[in-house]
Amino acid sequence: MSQFLRDYLTVVWFAAIALLLAGLLLGISALVRPNKPTPQKLIAYESGVDPVGDGWSQSQIRYYIFALLFVVFDVEAVFIFPWATQLERYAGFGLVEMGVFVFVLLLGLVYAWRKGVLRWV
Amino acid sequence: MVAADLPYWAQSLLRVLGGTVAVLLPAGTIVYLFLFKMMSFMQSRLGPMEAGPYGSMQLFAEVGKWLQKEDIQPELADKRIFKIAPLIVLVSTFILVAVVPFGPDAWFTNFETGVFYALAVSSVSVLGILIAGWSSANKYSLLGGLRAAGQLIAYELPMVLAVIGVVIQAGTLNLQGIVVSQNAGSMFGWDGLGNPYILTQFVGFLVFMISVQAELTQTPFDMPIAESELVSGYMTEYSGFRFLIFFIAEFANVGVFTLIASILFLGGWGIPFSWFGWTSVDSIDNWMNVVGPLIMVTKMIVLSFIVMWVRFSYPRLREDQLQRFAWKVLIPVSLVNIMITAVLKVMF
Numbered sequence: 001m002s003q004f005l006r007d008y009l010t011v012v013w014f015a016a017i018a019l020l021l022a023g024l025l026l027g028i029s030a031l032v033r034p035n036k037p038t039p040q041k042l043i044a045y046e047s048g049v050d051p052v053g054d055g056w057s058q059s060q061i062r063y064y065i066f067a068l069l070f071v072v073f074d075v076e077a078v079f080i081f082p083w084a085t086q087l088e089r090y091a092g093f094g095l096v097e098m099g100v101f102v103f104v105l106l107l108g109l110v111y112a113w114r115k116g117v118l119r120w121v
Numbered sequence: 122m123v124a125a126d127l128p129y130w131a132q133s134l135l136r137v138l139g140g141t142v143a144v145l146l147p148a149g150t151i152v153y154l155f156l157f158k159m160m161s162f163m164q165s166r167l168g169p170m171e172a173g174p175y176g177s178m179q180l181f182a183e184v185g186k187w188l189q190k191e192d193i194q195p196e197l198a199d200k201r202i203f204k205i206a207p208l209i210v211l212v213s214t215f216i217l218v219a220v221v222p223f224g225p226d227a228w229f230t231n232f233e234t235g236v237f238y239a240l241a242v243s244s245v246s247v248l249g250i251l252i253a254g255w256s257s258a259n260k261y262s263l264l265g266g267l268r269a270a271g272q273l274i275a276y277e278l279p280m281v282l283a284v285i286g287v288v289i290q291a292g293t294l295n296l297q298g299i300v301v302s303q304n305a306g307s308m309f310g311w312d313g314l315g316n317p318y319i320l321t322q323f324v325g326f327l328v329f330m331i332s333v334q335a336e337l338t339q340t341p342f343d344m345p346i347a348e349s350e351l352v353s354g355y356m357t358e359y360s361g362f363r364f365l366i367f368f369i370a371e372f373a374n375v376g377v378f379t380l381i382a383s384i385l386f387l388g389g390w391g392i393p394f395s396w397f398g399w400t401s402v403d404s405i406d407n408w409m410n411v412v413g414p415l416i417m418v419t420k421m422i423v424l425s426f427i428v429m430w431v432r433f434s435y436p437r438l439r440e441d442q443l444q445r446f447a448w449k450v451l452i453p454v455s456l457v458n459i460m461i462t463a464v465l466k467v468m469f
Contacts, residue, residue, distance in 0.1 A: 007231060013136065013137050014137060014218070014219040017140065017141060018211045019208060019211075022208050022211055025362060025366075028188060032189050033190060033362075035192070042196040043197075044195050044258055045352065045357055054258075055258030055262075057260050059263065066444065067270075067271075067274060073278050074277070077278070077282060077285070080282075081236075081237060084285050084288040084289045085292055086292075092467060095463055098460070102460055106456055118444070
């Protein structure tokens with residue numbers, strides 16, 4: 001196996017040890033902890049009073065718009081990374097190209113700003 | 122290095138043991154040193170004093186206590202998802218630490234695209250937090266989870282963009298390469314200090330540390346937890362050891378993020394190569410594999426001290442202020458920072 005794949009296999013081992021550690025401690029915990037469920041104990045916590053309505057209440061659409069903006073910017077950040085490593089070779093040409101790219105990116109942000117999307121309320 | 126002669130399973134075993142230490146040791150240090158002691162001193166009290174000298178055994182007492190707590194899962198909760206959520210957060214911490222190099226040969230993985238990997242993996246914990254908030258079937262948890270997701274994606278961007286300045290200067294995405302280029306570098310022909318990027322990328326460093334503060338949901342940015350309005354945010358319904366896993370992961374993340382910040386901006390495990398006449402990573406003496414981790418831990422403690430100092434000093438930002446700050450201040454600043462860095466890099 002190549003070094004490249006081995007490095008990624010190490011990541012799998014790291015995930016496995018995290019699960020193993022958590023499983024071990026939860027297992028020990030399961031042996032020593034008490035377990036006395038009562039109906040009152042198992043209702044959702046709402047500062048002591050009985051919960052009103054459903055726990056899965058509706059939430060606002062603004063979260064969705066921020067998520068959308070995030071996807072746009074994050075994908076564009078992906079394009080900047082390879083350019084950043086090779087800037088020395090591209091020199092002036094790369095600089096102008098990325099200047100245009102970042103300008104368009106900023107334009108998108110300014111557009112969202114002017115549309116009032118970035119205002120939380 | 123010695124480990125290179127071992128069979129693969131032994132190498133992997135060493136790595137995962139080292140990784141466990143690299144997650145748990147910073148977490149324990151930060152909790153004891155800063156959360157127990159520094160916060161107490163800043164609030165004119167002593168903090169834990171009973172367990173061991175100066176309460177130094179308090180951590181073990183705490184773990185023992187949490188092990189015995191009843192594990193309560195709300196009736197209406199989506200039980201399977203509810204149980205998985207803390208594990209995802211912990212796994213995200215572990216696979217993030219896998220990319221941190223601690224010495225010239227003391228690394229777990231040596232990705233060519235290490236920076237990229239670190240940034241990608243650091244956002245996995247958002248998933249855990251979001252499903253924790255959703256599966257609890259509790260209004261506080263749901264709001265906390267959504268706030269956390271909104272905040273983490275908003276501050277992910279300035280963090281990514283701030284790192285690009287470092288990548289432009291180093292010309293590589295490999296974390297090991299970034300460490301070497303800082304310590305082998307020179308400032309205006311003088312190489313006595315190398316070229317730590319905190320000096321040339323100070324704006325990037327500030328943006329990065331602010332984003333880290335927000336990514337870790339530490340206090341000026343702790344809207345997702347906000348104990349005065351959301352009880353405990355997405356962790357409200359968690360009790361017993363599952364809560365402790367969230368707690369450990371939170372402080373382990375402080376350690377890992379500050380380790381990454383020290384690699385990107387403070388020169389990582391290295392000392393300026395000119396001090397000992399090293400020229401490349403191969404000519405470094407072997408004792409750096411022992412001294413390197415110590416240097417890393419020192420830098421980590423200094424940076425996490427700053428994170429905690431800010432945490433204990435500032436009041437919480439409102440949700441709209443928090444989003445506005447990310448989108449209208451940090452992102453434009455970091456985009457301008459990229460362009461200025463690029464212009465200077467091409468000119469000199």
